[in-house]
Amino acid sequence: MVTLKDIAKEAGVSVMTVSRVVNKRYSEVSDENIAKIQSIIEKLGYVPNSSARSLSSKSSKIISIILQGSGNVLESPYNATMLGYIIQLVQEYGYNAMVHFINEYSDVTKHLQSWNAEGALFLGTFDKNIQQIQADNKLPLVFTDSYSSVRQLINIGIDDYKGGVLAAKHFIENGHRDFAFITPHTSVNQLIKQRLKGFQDTIETANLNLYPEHILEPTNMEETATRLCSFKKPVSAIFVAADNSAIELMDRLKRRGYRIPEDFSIIGFDNLPISQYVTPRLATISQDIKQKAQFALEVLFQHLKKSILTNAEYRTGC
Amino acid sequence: MVTLKDIAKEAGVSVMTVSRVVNKRYSEVSDENIAKIQSIIEKLGYVPNSSARSLSSKSSKIISIILQGSGNVLESPYNATMLGYIIQLVQEYGYNAMVHFINEYSDVTKHLQSWNAEGALFLGTFDKNIQQIQADNKLPLVFTDSYSSVRQLINIGIDDYKGGVLAAKHFIENGHRDFAFITPHTSVNQLIKQRLKGFQDTIETANLNLYPEHILEPTNMEETATRLCSFKKPVSAIFVAADNSAIELMDRLKRRGYRIPEDFSIIGFDNLPISQYVTPRLATISQDIKQKAQFALEVLFQHLKKSILTNAEYRTGC
């Protein structure tokens, strides 16, 4: 491994002079030395040791990306797409992405402190633990899709309530009167509840009803399909709060001989690419994942620069 | 930040004694001190500094995962699923996952050396640069889906050739005589060529033909659909070497009024969950992504332990 010392010896200067060149502090070094040192760096293939840098400068150039959930969380296209954009952007900002899948919340602090991460980005549901995480970690923390009531919080989300409103309006305008709401496989969190609330409020404003027994939290889509088809008061309009689940449900219903959208009209959420390849195309509430990632990183680096933690709440449309 | 020194002072011992407890070298410390130190660690919430460890011990506990490709590579369900399993496993082994998206191959060395990664795992096409990467980095490197001719190489792949054979056999057994082969959107690499070769060889062994003009490398599926429908010698059996692309093509053909499988029979590759939710269900060559990830990590850690780099080639069935 080539070190500053090796370069210094070869160039006949001190390590400090080499360090200055490596860090592009050119105004502090003579042109002659800059040229000489750069050519030696090139020749020897010097790569700075990030651990040493992190240790001495307290700046690790690491952004931790923390995903909550069970099993392979990247099987969810939403998580995968979001994570992909985030890593791309972290790299563009000149940082390194360390990815952690989390179950125990105490692990968050462990990971962040252990690597001296400069900032962290959270995907998934952390609502109940945000306060603790914030108390333990004094670095910029950006949450996504959170509905925590913590006041001092940076969150990037969409207007999930409005998503529910849009779904309900669409159904009502198309003459539907009997609705169901299906939560996705993932845990039922505040985000889902917001979508439900927007849906429900809009239905009730139109003097219609979303019956409690028509709100399902499936663990199993096959069973959900069975229940949907055996309601005493049949429904015609189904809002499934995530495309994945909507597509699976649609498949089950079709295999039972029901026609979509004649027998059941379905609206999903996310507008994943795949929702356009099923038959019929899935109607869905769209959200711009790329923009969400961009926002999240912008805010993160803004706070990283300023080192000021202020309250912030950002929501984009859908 | 709490350090070894803080704990040592509080416990009235040297940092070495604390270090031994932190590293669970209990046989070297008195029971009394173990208990005392552990309780202080707990009380103060001590987390070891990984940079310092990495610097002094040369063991970073970092596995770099390197993805090649352009744009958001995690929009590919294959990449996302694979990465998800890999990260899960890296964590289970007690290591940390650093993820890098790569375009320039020189960046590989930069990243690996900079963080003193203990091992690296590669997703995507690196064939032409494997030799260089290996020469520059003396740590266990595990490639996936590679068909490099480099002799000293650890690779985890499936039998892509056999995948092509299976597709051809299925078509032939079902009476098809006119075939097309479509490469996926991604770059045409050796892996795709193997699938093609297996397909082509099997067709020719059956005294049938896969005409060169029926092998398409689409940049645009709409255009591909147009070309498929305007062949002078029409085809009935289409092998698309990735599910994503197969599903998109199927959609285009259906929208033009063609019936699947009556007008065109299609086989994909990967058996992604989504292939079972399109109508009709996509016939596809299955590969076990989870098992591939498990193999990859097993081999990586095997070599990490032994610190011996031997030749190895692993292929699972499909």
Added chain:
DNA sequence: CTGAAAGCGCTTACAG
């Protein structure tokens, strides 16, 4: 069983 010394590769802060 315990600890003092040296060092990992870098940066900060200072003196010149």
Added chain:
DNA sequence: CTGAAAGCGCTTACAG
């Protein structure tokens, strides 16, 4: 413009 000193938090290697 340049460099010697000290230190970041830990581990290795040794002495006792």
